Amino acid sequence: MSWIWEFTKESEKQFKKLDNQTKKRVLEKLDFWVSSGSPLEFAENLHDFELGSYRFRIGDYRVTFDVEDKTIVVLAVGHRREIYK
Numbered sequence: 001m002s003w004i005w006e007f008t009k010e011s012e013k014q015f016k017k018l019d020n021q022t023k024k025r026v027l028e029k030l031d032f033w034v035s036s037g038s039p040l041e042f043a044e045n046l047h048d049f050e051l052g053s054y055r056f057r058i059g060d061y062r063v064t065f066d067v068e069d070k071t072i073v074v075l076a077v078g079h080r081r082e083i084y085k
Helices: 009-016 019-033
Strands: 004-007 053-057 061-068 071-077
Touching: 004 009, 004 061, 009 019, 009 071, 019 053, 019 061, 019 071
Parallel strands: 004 071
Antiparallel strands: 053 061, 061 071
16 A cells, blocks of 8 residues: 545645645645655654644645554644744
8 A cells, every 4th residue: 555645624724825836836745755655754753742743844834744554644734933833
């Protein structure tokens, strides 16, 4: 089974608020990481587990997520100055 990713309802709302260029960049990166076969190699562990277990960095934007089996469950998407508040 290969890796897949999915948004939660809340993270999908956050994603829809992003500008089109940033949306495209986030989707391209998520697709790249899951197609790599081992996306956790590109992730950082988070210390505050309320935000999720891991994060991806996409320029000034962050994607926080948890892993369930081989599914990346995106919990939050946003600018780095706002996502950790």
